[in-house]
Amino acid sequence: MxxxxxxxxxxxxxxxxxxxxxxxxxxxxxxxxxxxxxxxxxxxxxxxxxxxxxxxxxxxxxxxxxxxxxxxxxxxxxxxxxxxxxxxxxxxxxxxxxxxxxxxxxxxxxxxxxxxxxxxxxxxxxxxMRTEQRQADDTKRIALPSAKGLQLVAIADIVRCEADDHYTTFHLVDKKRYVVTRNLGEYEEMLAPHGFFRVHHAHVVNLLRVKQYVRGRGGYVIMDDGGHVDVSARRRDAFLVALAR
The missing domain is CATH 3.40.50.2300 (Response regulator)
Structure with a gap:
């Protein structure tokens, strides 16, 4: 950018x-x-x-x-x-x-x-530098609380995180989904250093998993799992800067 x-x-x-x-x-x-x-x-x-x-x-x-x-x-x-x-x-x-x-x-x-x-x-x-960072992130994992204990997920496999009231849904590259009982803000702070960006009040996306940005008032992104995620007009400029880094 x-x-x-x-x-x-x-x-x-x-x-x-x-x-x-x-x-x-x-x-x-x-x-x-x-x-x-x-x-x-x-x-x-x-x-x-x-x-x-x-x-x-x-x-x-x-x-x-x-x-x-x-x-x-x-x-x-x-x-x-x-x-x-x-x-x-x-x-x-x-x-x-x-x-x-x-x-x-x-x-x-x-x-x-x-x-x-x-x-x-x-x-x-x-x-x-981004390639080297991605290779480093490939070895990093995040622990998601579940009914049976903790589910360990590779950060690089997370496509996006979606807010649903007080819950957060993790969408992964293999189409798996994990729902956890924590709000999106907590995970936004945790994942931001690994190339994640909050494009909308309800969505945090993995910038390395963005396939396409489509222009509009805020526009939307197409993720590599095929999902479409709106970008808020207020966050658009900052998102485009982050995407180009």
Missing amino acids: INALVVDDEPESRENIRGLLRMYCPQVNVVAAVGSIDHAEAAIELHRPDLIFLDIEMPNGNGFDLLDRFDAPPADVVFVTAYEQYALNAIKRYALDYILKPINVDELVRAVERKLALDAPQRERMGL
Whole structure:
């Protein structure tokens, strides 16, 4: 997931960029959208974005002034402006891309793809780390209380956990189910360090068992056991960030 900052003094333009990214570039998470150089500087310090969509002509300074406030480039930059004459200066500033308004969706998508390509080696390293973590988790188990005592279940075999009043149902890869008399919140805290995420008030899912995310107001996920689980709109952005890690 790419964490992005949108900087444009026109509210309609900010919302347009945010909307296009949401619709066509699901790999991008907009952490903030601001309308001035000062606010942009503060947002960069706070969020440490990976990518900045930066307007050039703004009140009280331009996009280049923002970059001059940092000793080193704070992030990769895609300039988004109505003024073509700034292109050469943008290129000299090592801009990732330069998009003229009105925004062409294909150009926006290409800019994001360019960023993804640049980050690919880092993602490969992270993928290796996730594989190593998964191999470690394969040996870890959780004890589920049952009428006969305790049922030991491999954490890696848990697809999802579903709340049912004061009970929690564990759905496993072999289609087995275990119902335990504890609430979902207890298991959310226990499983979070192992790559589980609460996507909805009634569901905690194993991120490694998510096959597909389908967009919507919150959207839903298809798990590798075939189950469909709603993602709440409030948790969607955080879920997509966690899923991309």
